[in-house]
Amino acid sequence: MAKWTPQHEAPEPLEGPVVATITGGTILWFVLFLVQLPFYGWFDDHGRAWWVWTCLAGAGLGLIGIWYVRRRDAAIKRAAAATAETEATAAAE
Helix, strand or coil, X not given: CCCCCCCCCCCCCCCCCHXXXXXHXXXXXXXXXXXXXXXXXXXXXXXXXXXXXXXXXXXXXXXXXXXXXXXXXXXXXXXXXXXXXXXXXXXXX
């Protein structure tokens, strides 16, 4: 089997409001859970109770996602500050 090699370099990842996006998605999952909760009996009678629990799982995983992206964002800012400090020190010498 031939080894595959890329034809060009991969583009840089797009950066955006990651924390806000994950937070919005988490809120949406939790709201969907709350909206479906009063109808749990109907969902259970029709074999669709997993829909309710899927929304709760989405909200729970979203909380983990918020924690992760906030730490990632802080690490990126610390790295940028350290790089700027190193460059400023080198320029002063």
